[in-house]
Amino acid sequence: xxxxxxxxxxxxxxxxxxxxxxxxxxxxxxxxxxxxxxxxxxxxxxxxxxxxxxxxxxxxxxxxxxxxxxxxxxxxxxxxxxxxxxxxxxxxxxxxxxxxxxxxxxxxxxx
Amino acid sequence: xxxxxxxxxxxxxxxxxxxxxxxxxxxxxxxxxxxxxxxxxxxxxxxxxxxxxxxxxxxxxxxxxxxxxxxxxxxxxxxxxxxxxxxxxxxxxxxxxxxxxxxxxxxxxxxxx
Numbered sequence: 001x002x003x004x005x006x007x008x009x010x011x012x013x014x015x016x017x018x019x020x021x022x023x024x025x026x027x028x029x030x031x032x033x034x035x036x037x038x039x040x041x042x043x044x045x046x047x048x049x050x051x052x053x054x055x056x057x058x059x060x061x062x063x064x065x066x067x068x069x070x071x072x073x074x075x076x077x078x079x080x081x082x083x084x085x086x087x088x089x090x091x092x093x094x095x096x097x098x099x100x101x102x103x104x105x106x107x108x109x110x111x
Numbered sequence: 112x113x114x115x116x117x118x119x120x121x122x123x124x125x126x127x128x129x130x131x132x133x134x135x136x137x138x139x140x141x142x143x144x145x146x147x148x149x150x151x152x153x154x155x156x157x158x159x160x161x162x163x164x165x166x167x168x169x170x171x172x173x174x175x176x177x178x179x180x181x182x183x184x185x186x187x188x189x190x191x192x193x194x195x196x197x198x199x200x201x202x203x204x205x206x207x208x209x210x211x212x213x214x215x216x217x218x219x220x221x222x223x224x
Contacts, residue, residue, distance in 0.1 A: 004153075031210055043115070043202050043215035044154065087153055096166045097142060097209040101153025 002027045002092050006102035013078055013109050021073040021086055021105045029093025033071050035064050036087040038104070044087055078109045113137065115216035117203050123222045129191035132219045135184070136205030142166075144213060145178055145188050146202040154202055160186060161209060193223045 005024045013019055025033065032051050036044035048057045050066040057064050061082065063074040073086055085106045089099035116135040124130050136143050141162050146154035157176065159167040163183040171178070175194070180186040190197055200220050204213040 034212070036215075043204075043218050046212050046214060049212055089153070091210060096159055097206065097211075098144065098156040098159055098167055099154075099213060101155070103151065103153050
């Protein structure tokens with residue numbers, strides 16, 4: 001069964017304190033791994049897609065990496081506006097395109 | 112470029128009542144998805160359309176949920192009759208390609224009393 005596990009469930013950081021979020025997955029043939037950001041009361045906002053092990057993508061203070069079993073979202077020198085829930089999702093190779101999501105990591109950055 | 116539009120944003124109903132949600136995807140996006148997000152969980156796919164045809168509805172509770180996308184553009188998701196456990200946020204997403212990035216609307220928060 002395709003599955004996504006995110007850790008930690010919640011993370012509190014001080015402004016400027018870098019850290020990483022983890023996404024472990026088991027899937028029958030990975031087509032793509034997606035990272036989304038979700039603010040309270042809003043829909044998920046697309047951040048990155050990773051397709052193969054060793055791939056990395058960056059956007060401002062965020063950097064996503066992918067291995068054969070997990071993905072990391074590195075946050076460098078976070079700011080309070082980075083506070084949100086970060087969702088990881090996988091798309092299986094044999095699927096029609098639907099995403100299987102983890103439960104998310106709720107990030108709080110204090111000034 | 113306009114994003115995915117959904118309405119209403121909030122809905123409160125009694126159990127056993129019916130409710131409908133509307134979604135208008137990003138222009139040109141052939142694939143449309145409905146997801147259910149229960150508080151503290153990630154979104155879970157309910158149904159996927161490619162143009163006006165259903166691609167995947169394996170996780171849709173068909174005894175009470177129905178969805179349509181008659182003209183291959185906007186879509187309606189209906190629940191009849193609603194149960195307490197249907198309380199959730201219903202998200203609509205669309206993508207240009209079937210396996211491409213999905214872009215989400217703001218969601219409809221449903222509360223069933």
